[in-house]
Amino acid sequence: MADPIALNVSRLLGSFLPGLSAVLLVMLVNLPVSLTGGLFPAPLLALTAIYFWALVRPDLMPPFVVLCVGLLEDLLSGGPPGVWATGFIAAYALVDRQRENLAGLAGGAAVLGFAAAMALAASATFALTWIMYLRQPPLAPLLLASVFTVMLYPVVALILGWMHRRAVGAIRMVR
Amino acid sequence: MAWFGMRPARSRGALSIRSSVVVCGILAIAIAFLGRAQASIFDTARAKLSDITAPALLEVRAPLVALENWVVGLGTLFSVYRENLELKRENAELRRWQDVALSLENRVRRYEQLLNAVPEEVMPAITARVIGESNRPFVKTMILNAGTEHGVRKGQAVADDRGLIGRIYLTGERTSWVILLTDLSSRVPVVIESSQRRAILAGDNSPMPELDLDLAGGTATPETAAPGDRVLSTGDGGLLPAGVPVGVVVKDGYDLRVALFAGSAGDYVRILEYGVPAPPSATASSAPASVGLKPATPPQPTPTIAVSTSLPPKPVAPQAPVGATETAEDR
Numbered sequence: 001m002a003d004p005i006a007l008n009v010s011r012l013l014g015s016f017l018p019g020l021s022a023v024l025l026v027m028l029v030n031l032p033v034s035l036t037g038g039l040f041p042a043p044l045l046a047l048t049a050i051y052f053w054a055l056v057r058p059d060l061m062p063p064f065v066v067l068c069v070g071l072l073e074d075l076l077s078g079g080p081p082g083v084w085a086t087g088f089i090a091a092y093a094l095v096d097r098q099r100e101n102l103a104g105l106a107g108g109a110a111v112l113g114f115a116a117a118m119a120l121a122a123s124a125t126f127a128l129t130w131i132m133y134l135r136q137p138p139l140a141p142l143l144l145a146s147v148f149t150v151m152l153y154p155v156v157a158l159i160l161g162w163m164h165r166r167a168v169g170a171i172r173m174v175r
Numbered sequence: 176m177a178w179f180g181m182r183p184a185r186s187r188g189a190l191s192i193r194s195s196v197v198v199c200g201i202l203a204i205a206i207a208f209l210g211r212a213q214a215s216i217f218d219t220a221r222a223k224l225s226d227i228t229a230p231a232l233l234e235v236r237a238p239l240v241a242l243e244n245w246v247v248g249l250g251t252l253f254s255v256y257r258e259n260l261e262l263k264r265e266n267a268e269l270r271r272w273q274d275v276a277l278s279l280e281n282r283v284r285r286y287e288q289l290l291n292a293v294p295e296e297v298m299p300a301i302t303a304r305v306i307g308e309s310n311r312p313f314v315k316t317m318i319l320n321a322g323t324e325h326g327v328r329k330g331q332a333v334a335d336d337r338g339l340i341g342r343i344y345l346t347g348e349r350t351s352w353v354i355l356l357t358d359l360s361s362r363v364p365v366v367i368e369s370s371q372r373r374a375i376l377a378g379d380n381s382p383m384p385e386l387d388l389d390l391a392g393g394t395a396t397p398e399t400a401a402p403g404d405r406v407l408s409t410g411d412g413g414l415l416p417a418g419v420p421v422g423v424v425v426k427d428g429y430d431l432r433v434a435l436f437a438g439s440a441g442d443y444v445r446i447l448e449y450g451v452p453a454p455p456s457a458t459a460s461s462a463p464a465s466v467g468l469k470p471a472t473p474p475q476p477t478p479t480i481a482v483s484t485s486l487p488p489k490p491v492a493p494q495a496p497v498g499a500t501e502t503a504e505d506r
Contacts, residue, residue, distance in 0.1 A: 030309070031235060041312050058192065063199040070203060075224060078309045078316035078352060081217040082207030089200045096196055122312075128204065129313050129359075132211050137359055138380045142312040 014168045018053035018060040021160060022046045022069045030076040041145040044121070046073055048149065048156040050088055051117050054095040055103050056164055066092045086128050087121035094120050110157070115150045122146045222347030225307075225318055229350045232306040233320065240442075298416055300445040301325055306350070315355040315380060317341070321446060322349040332408070332447040338420040338436030339363075339408055340444060351446075356384050356421070356435060364411040365421055365433075372399040373409065376421065376433055383432040386424060402426045406433050416449040 025045040046069050053061035070085025077084070094117050095102060102113045122142050129137045210217045225232075251258070287294070303325075307318035321327050323346050331343045333353045341361065345352040354361050361378035365386075375387040388400060404424040410417035422433040 031239060041310050063192065063195040067199040067203055071206070075217070075221055077311045077314055078221070078318075079311055079314040080207060081210035082203050082205070083313065085203035086200065086207060089196065089203050093196045093200065096192060125313070128207055132207060133359060137313055141380050145312045 010167075015060055017163060017168050018049065018057055019065045019069070021163065022049035022053070022061075022065070023072060025049050025156070026069060026073050026076060030073075041141045041148070042077075043145060043149040043152050044073070044084070044118075045149065045152065045156060046070075047088060047091060047118060047121055048114065048153050049160060050092060051095060051114055051153075052157055052160045052164075054092050055099060057168060058096070058099070060168065061092075063089065063092060080129075080132065083125050083128055083132075084121075087125035090124035091117040091121040111150065111153055114153045114157075118146050118150055218345045221352070222322075222345055222350065225350040225352065226322070226347040229306060229318075229320055232318065233304075236306055299448040301327060301448065302443055302445055303327075303351075304443055313359055313380065315358040315361075315378070317353040317355060317444075319351050319353060319444065319446070320349065322347045322351050324348050326448070327351045327446055332415045332419060332449060333444050334419055334447060335437045335444050338422060339415070340437045342415065343446065353444075356437075357382060363415060363421075364409045365406050366409045366417075367400045367424065368405040368407055369401075370399045370404070373411065374400070374406075376406070381432075383422075383425060383427070383434050386431040386433050388431065400424050400431055402431075416447055419447070 023046075025048070029042040029045050050061060050066050050069060054066075066088050067085050070088040071081060073084045073088075074081045102117075105113045122145075126137060126139070126142055286292075301321055303319040303321035305317055306320045309316045309318075317333075317340070319327075319333070327343060327346050329343055329346055333340045333342060339356065341353045341355040341358070342363070343351050344354040356363060356376060356378055357380060358378045359380050361376075361384070363376045365374055365376045366372065367374065372388065376384050377387050378384045386400065386406070402424050406421040406424060408415045408417060408419040408421055420436050422435040422437075425432050425434045
């Protein structure tokens, strides 16, 4: 029989894992260096974590955590606060509305599902930036960052899936 | 095969989650507009955060920059021979120009002595290390390891050995953030060297900022700005020191843009200690009775303050107030 204290500790740690993974990805993409020599904007890897956990464990990725992750992204990247937070919340709203449909997708279709969330987040951010600065922001860097993020989604989803099975998912079975 | 497909968990309280989404969405938009109107609230948090993470950024950056240089260097492996020949040719040409420049410098010095011209003030600078760069879709910034305790102030110009990079828009105690000339919100007054035509250099997150010549009521003509013309900073508005090289004009369709002299940031940059001169009325009482041109003095080496990563901050010479530097658009 499993030790109840150890189970509670692992359950507690597992419940922090989705938010922690998103925060770690924010920090990773905001490392002070570009491996492409500044050619491509950094991808928005935090959105992959938000999308993934909002699908499989929405109870562990509530909207408030998404807001905090978005604000951290804005704070670390040096951008205006609230811009990417709005984009992330928009993507979260899409996942919340279409959870059953999006979670049923597999393979290439799953990537397309994420691409839809990415497109919505990018559109919301683009529109908000346009309104705030009263001039059209450049579209190309945003498109590049979005495409780059979608291309990396399968890799990140594999790692997050492993975490889900090993740590977070195991806790759910105990309940 | 569902190799990265997922199975959803049954969510509890779907209605409460949806209302939370709406509330958080409204909150995010409110923060965005509040941040635009009252940037100081978030800037303080950002400055504190960069102060705390600065030592870690310094440690992390060195190996990552080495890796970055290696990755970027891979692409140039096959063009090394051609580039070497090109550099040799360029070097020979530059030596010729160096002779011309030295000769002209001597002549100008003699003319200045003959005319009793007021010598140009030597601009001191703080040398700081780049500890972070941000290349995001809407943001182009840089973090330096020098802050208010080293004498860095908001609005100061930042340049490397080739030209202007940007200006300080946020200062912490030990770090400061630079808004690059290419950033979406960057607006810098410049002048076309050949025609002395004023313009605004407007960043749009592309590598070459746009040259806006229409603000003064005119339009670009070949006489005012032509491809290849040098662009310098101006002291207009008290924002930046005048005469710092910025780049050269290039044509992009119907638009004029500026190819910046400063390339991708190196490890060290100079923060120019520029103070807006006080208006004559403010200094009239303290001015000497005989206001005339002083004899020229030989140029002095530019004093710089290096910001070390381990040593305590060094004292900074007294600076003129730069209140007027914040007259331009700030974040």
